[in-house]
Amino acid sequence: MTPRYVLLRLGGLVTTLLLSSMLIFSSLYLAPGSPENVIFGNRTPSPAARAAVRHQLHLDRPLPVRYWDWLTGVLHGDFGRSMVTDQSVSSRVGSGLGTTLSLVAVAAVLIAVLGLALGIAAALKPGFVDAAVNLFTSVSVAIPPFVAASILVSIFSIKLGWFPATGLPDGFWGHLRGLVMPAFSLALISCGYLARVTRNALREQLAKEHVQTAVGRGLPRRVVIRRHALRGALPPIITVIGLQIAGLFAATLIVETAFGIPGIGRLTVQSVSQKDFPVVQAVALLLVAAFVVANTVTDLLQAAVDPRLRTAGRTA
Amino acid sequence: MLELNDLDVALRVGGRMRRVLSGLSLSVAAGEAVGLVGESGSGKSMTVRAVTRLLPEGAAVSGRIRFDGRDVAAMDAPALRRYRDRDVGMIFQDPRAHIDPTYRIGSFLTEALRVNRGVGPAAARRQATELLAAVGIDDPERRVRQYPHEVSGGMLQRVMIASVLAAEPRLILADEPTTALDVTIQAEVVAILDRLRRDRGIGMLFITHDLDLALAICDRVAVMYAGSIVEIRSARDLHRSACHPYTVGLLGSRPSIQARVDKLVAIPGRPVSAFEAPPDGCAFTDRCAHAEPDCLHGRPALEPFNDGLVRCRRVADLAVLAESRPESPAAPPSEPAAKSVVEPPAESPAEEGTQP
Ligand SMILES: Nc1ncnc2c1ncn2[C@@H]1O[C@H](COP(=O)(O)OP(=O)(O)O)[C@@H](O)[C@H]1O
Ligand code: SF4
Ligand SMILES: [Mg+2]
Numbered sequence: 001m002t003p004r005y006v007l008l009r010l011g012g013l014v015t016t017l018l019l020s021s022m023l024i025f026s027s028l029y030l031a032p033g034s035p036e037n038v039i040f041g042n043r044t045p046s047p048a049a050r051a052a053v054r055h056q057l058h059l060d061r062p063l064p065v066r067y068w069d070w071l072t073g074v075l076h077g078d079f080g081r082s083m084v085t086d087q088s089v090s091s092r093v094g095s096g097l098g099t100t101l102s103l104v105a106v107a108a109v110l111i112a113v114l115g116l117a118l119g120i121a122a123a124l125k126p127g128f129v130d131a132a133v134n135l136f137t138s139v140s141v142a143i144p145p146f147v148a149a150s151i152l153v154s155i156f157s158i159k160l161g162w163f164p165a166t167g168l169p170d171g172f173w174g175h176l177r178g179l180v181m182p183a184f185s186l187a188l189i190s191c192g193y194l195a196r197v198t199r200n201a202l203r204e205q206l207a208k209e210h211v212q213t214a215v216g217r218g219l220p221r222r223v224v225i226r227r228h229a230l231r232g233a234l235p236p237i238i239t240v241i242g243l244q245i246a247g248l249f250a251a252t253l254i255v256e257t258a259f260g261i262p263g264i265g266r267l268t269v270q271s272v273s274q275k276d277f278p279v280v281q282a283v284a285l286l287l288v289a290a291f292v293v294a295n296t297v298t299d300l301l302q303a304a305v306d307p308r309l310r311t312a313g314r315t316a
Numbered sequence: 317m318l319e320l321n322d323l324d325v326a327l328r329v330g331g332r333m334r335r336v337l338s339g340l341s342l343s344v345a346a347g348e349a350v351g352l353v354g355e356s357g358s359g360k361s362m363t364v365r366a367v368t369r370l371l372p373e374g375a376a377v378s379g380r381i382r383f384d385g386r387d388v389a390a391m392d393a394p395a396l397r398r399y400r401d402r403d404v405g406m407i408f409q410d411p412r413a414h415i416d417p418t419y420r421i422g423s424f425l426t427e428a429l430r431v432n433r434g435v436g437p438a439a440a441r442r443q444a445t446e447l448l449a450a451v452g453i454d455d456p457e458r459r460v461r462q463y464p465h466e467v468s469g470g471m472l473q474r475v476m477i478a479s480v481l482a483a484e485p486r487l488i489l490a491d492e493p494t495t496a497l498d499v500t501i502q503a504e505v506v507a508i509l510d511r512l513r514r515d516r517g518i519g520m521l522f523i524t525h526d527l528d529l530a531l532a533i534c535d536r537v538a539v540m541y542a543g544s545i546v547e548i549r550s551a552r553d554l555h556r557s558a559c560h561p562y563t564v565g566l567l568g569s570r571p572s573i574q575a576r577v578d579k580l581v582a583i584p585g586r587p588v589s590a591f592e593a594p595p596d597g598c599a600f601t602d603r604c605a606h607a608e609p610d611c612l613h614g615r616p617a618l619e620p621f622n623d624g625l626v627r628c629r630r631v632a633d634l635a636v637l638a639e640s641r642p643e644s645p646a647a648p649p650s651e652p653a654a655k656s657v658v659e660p661p662a663e664s665p666a667e668e669g670t671q672p
Binding site for chain 2: 208209210211212213214215216217218219220221223227228231232305306307308
């Protein structure tokens with residue numbers, strides 16, 4: 001991979017983040033309902049009081065200026081203060097970030113391990129195994145995360161009592177135990193999807209002429225599958241894993257709320273309902289950043305596994 | 317060394333079996349080059365794939381394939397791998413599709429040596445550069461580090477040839493190795509293949525639809541039609557005295573060196589595959605100028621005639637006919653086109669048609 005290609009991709013990443021931050025900022029303030037109303041709640045303020053609050057929140061300044069102030073603050077790690085709790089946004093977001101990242105990490109591992117294993121098994125074993133995996137994927141991609149969550153809770157928390165129904169117990173193992181079911185709910189759809197894509201990509205590769213060459217040279221079957229078929233199937237697999245992991249961040253909104261996990265997802269839902277603009281801005285930006293970073297990493301990995309893309313990047 | 321005996325192959329196409337080889341018998345002696353010539357769809361590629369047990373899934377095979385007396389169909393997995401590794405080497409038509417695009421050329425060249433024979437990386441690398449030099453590739457040290465998409469098709473086919481030579485097989489199966497290449501380099505690639513396999517005493521089954529090319533580099537030539545051999549004899553004899561009406565037609569339809577472009581088709585009709593041929597009778601009947609009603613009753617056998625083997629019930633009549641006419645049915649042997657660019661064939665080690 002050429003350094004130039006990496007730089008190009010990183011440049012694209014920064015540009016996307018900048019554009020989406022503008023979009024997030026302006027769309028929130030252009031939405032109906034003035035932000036300062038959050039502070040007054042049901043009371044109707046005097047015009048003077050309203051003006052004072054607007055001044056304190058810098059709402060009396062033009063939008064581009066406010067955006068610029070906000071952006072420079074963000075670049076220094078200052079996302080402003082919550083309009084509801086008056087805590088700094090970065091401390092509110094920061095406390096949930098670790099939790100959400102570990103939830104997504106556990107889900108990502110589940111997706112990659114189960115999805116790949118099922119997909120590979122289905123591709124290599126036509127007949128019963130393939131049919132069984134196909135059934136699983138058809139069912140799993142049809143179950144939305146909140147349905148999966150309630151099914152899992154009723155079986156594993158209420159019936160069996162293996163995992164807590166809500167919240168995160170203390171300690172590392174407690175955390176992990178608390179994250180298992182939310183992670184499964186998050187992973188289920190993606191897992192089925194990845195299994196399907198892996199199966200089809202591997203089947204397609206197994207039919208390739210160069211795989212025939214490898215077999216014809218007397219290479220052992222496992223070498224043919226690992227070095228040639230699986231290797232060739234990597235691009236679509238990487239794409240799907242990347243997109244699914246990026247999508248997990250959005251799905252945490254539902255799953256964290258359902259399981260009472262104190263992460264970014266639940267914070268987003270709370271802040272939106274409380275119209276806590278600075279917090280909503282920060283988490284929205286984080287979600288976009290997670291998505292864009294996941295995409296960029298995906299593209300870089302693609303280029304790393306496919307030499308033809310590297311050259312394309314060089315000549316582009 | 318290689319013996320195919322009464323080989324029948326049927327492939328599964330949408331739940332039905334479709335016959336692609338029908339009673340094919342052929343042999344290749346050690347060090348001998350045999351050309352397998354036929355139009356598209358006659359079953360040449362399927363013959364090669366049957367020899368290496370690389371037929372599509374669900375293929376039904378009957379008849380016998382022996383290599384050094386061993387039954388290829390009966391080999392267990394390790395024996396089959398060993399056979400593919402050490403005994404036969406395949407050169408495919410389209411090197412771009414048949415070489416994994418994700419690995420460097422050096423890795424492709426040495427993969428079988430490293431995986432199957434445990435050759436160390438340094439030794440493998442040395443061997444890779446030597447082989448590239450042997451197939452006439454300049455600056456091999458740089459080439460081994462390149463990826464397939466970074467080099468031309470002609471160079472890639474030479475890489476494929478080098479990879480086959482690396483395994484030092486006893487028999488090379490070359491399936492139209494130059495058809496996918498630019499016309500200007502076809503002759504050069506054939507010449508390299510021809511020279512290197514002669515130097516090393518490797519046998520070859522050379523598949524082509526170009527009869528002249530086969531005549532130029534092979535000891536014997538087998539002409540294939542609708543999944544079976546219709547005539548087989550030494551390359552020297554074939555263009556002098558072809559006996560089967562199909563071979564005669566092919567020789568007549570050869571474009572001359574001057575007019576290679578405007579291919580005139582001397583045989584009316586289109587070639588058929590085995591499954592399209594009449595089930596009981598000569599497959600060539602509907603295109604044959606000498607067909608008679610009897611040709612549709614009973615399939616003619618591949619029988620000795622004039623030091624070769626011919627599959628035509630009227631072969632004796634036709635030979636008499638040809639002699640009584642002023643000019644022979646086969647056009648006088650114009651110098652085969654490919655001969656001008658490759659070395660002339662050496663004395664062939666196997667003159668007689670080998671009995672199945
Ligand atoms: N994968 C396949 N499945 C079914 N039929 C096939 C397949 N490949 C080739 N055939 C058929 O088998 C016959 C022989 O094909 P092939 O051996 O490739 O011919 P050739 O190499 O002489 O052009 C043709 O009729 C072709 O349509
Ligand atoms: S058997 Fe009859 S149809 Fe077939 S090639 Fe001979 S003459 Fe022609
Ligand atoms: Mg072919």
